[in-house]
Amino acid sequence: MSKLSLAELVSMVSETKSEGILRPTTSKDTGRYERTGLAEVVNMQITSGQFIGSRVPEPTYLPPHWSAHIHPEGQLYFCRQGSPRVVTEAYLYRPETLDKVTGWIKRIEKLIADQDFPVSAELELFIKLEDEDCAYYLTISAFLPSFRFRSSTCFARNCIGTMSNFFPMHGSLSRGTLDSLVCVFMHAICDQMTSRVSTFPYSKQDCEAFVSLLKNSRDHLSDGNIVCTVARLWGIICRNRYLTQYGQENSRLSRDQAVLWDPETKNRWVSTVASRISFRTSDRYLAQLDDVFVDHLVYSDQWKSMVTGCLRDWRGASHGAFLALMLHIFLLALTPCPSLAVASASLFVASLLASTLLLNRYVPLQGVTAEQAMDYLEAVQSPTFKFQFVALVFALPHTLNLWGTLVLFANCIFMLATNFGTGFAAGISTVALLAFIAFQWTTSDRFNLSLARTHDKFRAMFFRNPDASYTSEV
Structure with missing residues (x-):
């Protein structure tokens, strides 16, 4: 008979259903941290430096080759030396529990023997009792000799790379x-x-x-x-x-490097519309979300840095919206067009409300773990639009502030036209528009590039060897 692989063995074992069902599980799905059992209350007294309980514990015995271990977190578990080594968290000090565990071990060992599967001390079997059934997984010492890291042997595609949060303390360390x-x-x-x-x-x-x-x-x-x-x-x-695909052909060499295939968003019109109505504010948040979630991986430092920056932005937007609302106390009494004042005030109120809601939602998420952040981003990311709508929500406080400022500016121009004439108001509007264009142009990358090119052309016109001239001047 040909020898089976470990994957084939697991498939064969999982099909055995007589006298209870034996099902495969993973090291993360053992329910270790979700238990609801209650301990018996013990009345304690301390007398002459000794502990005295209200009941005397019964003597505890284990069969040969079995040993009890207490994990540093406090979990009691049991290990049987042999091939394969067996680990269980079932309470073996109860005879009926020990009988069940022993029965399941014999069944699995028989199946292994029937399939002529090679067994060594490197193979370890974990079993978990589930009433009359049993869940299990197999682990292999897969890193270094005498080292107790275990990569779970799981054969579902969505379980590859499973790692337990619970590491046994038996064995040796070099x-x-x-x-x-x-x-x-x-x-x-x-x-x-x-x-x-x-x-x-x-x-x-x-x-x-x-x-x-x-x-x-x-x-x-x-x-x-x-x-x-x-x-x-x-x-x-x-x-x-x-x-990170360590040691593979396409390994990830930097955090922002994507090595897994991910379909691009086809609905680019959504991104264009969001960018226009938010004055490109949503683009910045979209870039941050994409950067912190490359290949669906999250690093805690980057997540905390992004959330901290967003919280700072939203607090700044709320302060600006509050000050603008205070200005409307006087504006409502002076403006000849109250509807514009109401519109701008409504936008600033909406900005203040959006800031408050976002702060309330994301302050608790500032200190979450990378795994929790990854789960959250997985939940809010759209399969079609990715983070487009999330980025637009992030940009709402600043976007509403900007729209409110534009309406407020229009109201001021209307007040100037009413009190000083249309020509004066048009002149002020033109100056303000030119100042805005100049600001946008001088702070853009395109302006800096064109300025550098102009400088190079100017030097080329007056100096045949710009470097030599520069050196002689120095």
């Missing part, structure tokens, strides 16, 4: 494994200091803290807390390497 991790973080410090688009998931300050922590751990390699810590950090790095 000095080389820890030193390699230190070197990774030291390189990351240099990368963060010399590049603004580093693909490493932690900031320079975080990396320095991790380096210090790891160096202080070198004398405690056998401690389960250190094993768990190193495994967690290696897991995060390996997960990031998976997402």
Whole structure:
């Protein structure tokens, strides 16, 4: 009989449904952090430095090759040495639970033997009891010898790269494994200091803290807390390497580099209309959203920087809208056209309301994790229009302020025409329009380029060798 692959073995095991259903799961779907069980209340007394409970715990025993471990977070789990190694969080101190776990292990081992699947100490089986059924996943020590990082063996396309947030503390840790991790973080410090688009998931300050922590751990390699810590950090790095196509033909070398195919937005008219009505304000927010979500990846520093900048913009817009509303107290009494004053006041009120709502919505999102930010952006991104409408909403406070300012300016021109004549008002309007055009032109990239070209042409007309003339002048 030919030997099966691990994927074929999982498929074969998942089809076995007699005496309960055995189903595959992933390391992230074990429900470890969603449990609702309640612990029994124990009355405690402290007497002469000793703890005395209201009940005496029963003696606990485990079969041969089984050992109990307490994760640094407090989770009790059990490990059976062998091939394959077995890990479970079922409470094996209860005889009936131990019998169930043992029965499921025997069934899986029989299936493995029947299929002539090669088993080694590198293969580890995790099982979770679900009433009469059982969920499981297989993991392989996939990084370094004696290192406890586990890449979940999942064979659904949407599960590739699954990484658990819970890292067992059994096993051993070598000095080389820890030193390699230190070197990774030291390189990351240099990368963060010399590049603004580093693909490493932690900031320079975080990396320095991790380096210090790891160096202080070198004398405690056998401690389960250190094993768990190193495994967690290696897991995060390996997960990031998976997402950045590390070692692949088209690896991501900078954070803003897209390496995955993503269909472009076909409805460009929406972007054009949004850009025009928002005075191109939405373009800036759209660029920020696209930059922070390249290939659907989010880096916490970039997310926090973007949200902080947006909050600052919205607060500034709300202050401007409030001051403009205060101006309308006097304007309503002086204007010969109250409808224009009401229109501009309404726009400023709308700007103030939009700023308030956006601040209320995004202040709590300023400090969320990268994963939470990614989930949020996934939820608000349109499959067709991407972030076009989100960017337009972000631009509402400034857009409404600008429209309100235009209506306010029109009202002022109308007041000038009423009190000083149409010619005077037309002259003021012309001067204001020319000043606006001059401002837009001088602050644009096109103006700076044309100015540089004019300067080069001027020097070429008067100096045959501009560089030599410049040198002699110096």
